[in-house]
Amino acid sequence: MGLVLEAFGYMPNLSQSVRSLNGIYLMLTLIPALGSILTVIPLFFYKLSDDEHKRIVEKLGE
Numbered sequence: 001m002g003l004v005l006e007a008f009g010y011m012p013n014l015s016q017s018v019r020s021l022n023g024i025y026l027m028l029t030l031i032p033a034l035g036s037i038l039t040v041i042p043l044f045f046y047k048l049s050d051d052e053h054k055r056i057v058e059k060l061g062e
Contacts, residue, residue: 001027 008023010016016024 004031 004023004027005020008020008026010020010023
């Protein structure tokens, strides 16, 4: 986070520029949203049928 703030020109204890405020906005909204979307994508490719679920539960019960 510090590197992102530095890249957008954040200066502590000063009034922030529009550029640094935009960087803070991106860090708090769009970047986490993109990370969440990227995290969910593999779930679409994970096929778990009822039979596979039962097999896993049985295996865990052993």
